[in-house]
Amino acid sequence: xxxxxxxxxxxxxxxxxxxxxxxxxxxxxxxxxxxxxxxxxxxxxxxxxxxxxxxxxxxxxxxxxxxxxxxxxxxxxxxxxxxxxxxxxxxxxxxxxxxxxxxxxxxxxxxxxxxxxxxxxxxxxxxxxxxxxxxxxxxxxxxxxxxxxxxxxxxxxxxxxxxxxxxxxxxxxxxxxxxxxxxxxxxxxxxxx
Numbered sequence: 001x002x003x004x005x006x007x008x009x010x011x012x013x014x015x016x017x018x019x020x021x022x023x024x025x026x027x028x029x030x031x032x033x034x035x036x037x038x039x040x041x042x043x044x045x046x047x048x049x050x051x052x053x054x055x056x057x058x059x060x061x062x063x064x065x066x067x068x069x070x071x072x073x074x075x076x077x078x079x080x081x082x083x084x085x086x087x088x089x090x091x092x093x094x095x096x097x098x099x100x101x102x103x104x105x106x107x108x109x110x111x112x113x114x115x116x117x118x119x120x121x122x123x124x125x126x127x128x129x130x131x132x133x134x135x136x137x138x139x140x141x142x143x144x145x146x147x148x149x150x151x152x153x154x155x156x157x158x159x160x161x162x163x164x165x166x167x168x169x170x171x172x173x174x175x176x177x178x179x180x181x182x183x184x185x186x187x188x189x190x191x192x193x
Contacts, residue, residue: 012059016058024041024048024049025067027064040122040125047068047072047123049120049122052116055107055114057112057113057114058109058111062106066101071101072101072121073123074120076118077117077119079116080093085107086106131143135147159176
């Protein structure tokens, strides 16, 4: 769980784009909070990154090359706005483009509207993949085990008395982990221009 204040953010030189670094490193400028210790992202050299790029009209920024170079896969998915220009290629809303992670690439936002994109990156795991519904594993045996675990325990259980549990609309945002409730810290305005 990352609260907004804890997520590193990088501003473009023109001040019109912000990159939230949820996972991984953004060049030499910013590094996200530590990933779970047993995850693929925690392994040295896997160069896993998840960046959310928000661009105001006319914004331009350069995505840095991946630290793992050509070993890493990288894609950019446009989630809000009209389209973005990625290295001279127009990528419309709800479309994805694969990028050469070994090279920096310039990204430009729309001239008329705010735009946002999600950048995903990492060295491939190199294992077989099976998928059914929301579950992913190496083979169908893994999928059957995941379904069974979910049916028996709901992956650790829902800590409230019913599946329809709702909260008072005035309750502050919170996180419940191992029975301990943590409330979001107050949002501190960025000191960057």
